[in-house]
Amino acid sequence: MPSQQPLPSELTTTPAADLPAAVFWDMDGTLVDTEPYWINAEHAIVEEAGGVWNDEYAHQLVGNDLMVSAEFIRDNSPITLEPVEIVEDLLRRVIAQVTEHVPWRPGAIELLTALREAGVPNALVTMSWRSLADSVLAALPEGTFAAVITGDEVEHGKPHPEPYLAAARALGVEVTDCVAIEDSPTGVRSAVAAGVPTLAVPHVVPVPIIAGAVQAPSLRGLTPADLHRLFG
Template sequence: MTDLPAAVFWDMDGTLVDTEPYWIAAEHAIVEEAGGVWSDEYAHELVGNDLMVSAQFIRDNSPVDLDPLEIIDRLLERVIVQVREHVPWRPGALELLEALAAESVPSALVTMSWRSLADAVVGALPEGTFAAVITGDEVEHGKPHPEPYLAAARALGVEARECVAIEDSPTGVRSAVGAGVPTLAVPHVVPVPVIAGAVQAPSLRGLTPRDLRTLFDGARRG
């Protein structure tokens, strides 16, 4: 049995890049422009969600009366501007990506952000860093549904149970675990409860591809 996972599936916002503050700032701006007040409590409820779910939540809990697609476009526009100015990589993420590539372990990006933002982030990395990119606007069901992770496994031609997912939110962890992917939760903006099939670590800093196998085995036992 190999001591490496067949592939590693990466969440993006909050896991690969620290863009959650960008999203929260964009939500505050859009709501305040409509004459409302947004709270961090509301913002934290949206972490990891499908963007259509988040847009509807904003409509339901603020004076913003835009169509959900217009809300998403305005959020993405603001976040992409900030990402193009500065990509805020999470600690240890780039190093782990490089180590996986050196071991010929493919990585896939599995994000509920839409293709336009994913392309901005992936474009800041060496070509070929991700063997597949699954985005929220290209799946029928977003996280916490398992579809995004099942789509990633199909795209790479691997068995979900032989891979590892890295997530930072309860929504994302439930999506990965529901797809049968042993999952490493690295909580960031919001806490992640204990979920069967997942293990937790405080950071990616210092983790190696073979460390993921150890965590993967722990997740399978869970």
């Protein structure tokens, strides 16, 4: 786990002209390495129901709206629970793992810190529900994210553009002046569809080349100015 530096509790500056107006962060797989937690939870609930799960199925769910994932699980296993019950069971299991250990992605905390110090607001844009987002946010200083958009608070989940459009409205910024950071094809398509210049940092699954997005192998060493330069 990278060393966690303290983040200022208040923004004290405004972004310079060569910085993004805001940065929108995906959570699972981008900010925190929780995709293995989700995959473990999926294996557990399916196997407890007498079925067999596999990583091919699990990888198809990376970045998805949780209700979409729940319906896929029900369609491909003996589980007969309603989708919302499946989501709640998965969340309970993942939250238990996050409470024990928050697995930050390399470079994430350092970039968050630098953005805050530069006066760039951050928004969390995740398809996880509020209960899990709050568990992750509890490990960060209050005010780290100026806005939080979760999957249970939007009508349309990723890859629909709604989550990112909602984040821009919450911060009062133009999407084209911001940068989104994503790790999955679903998330990248959502941000690009919203018109947000997008940095893809593939992790559990590969991300194809998508117009409107650039790719980097890691967030490690990236600075706020780098985010602006990536998009010319």
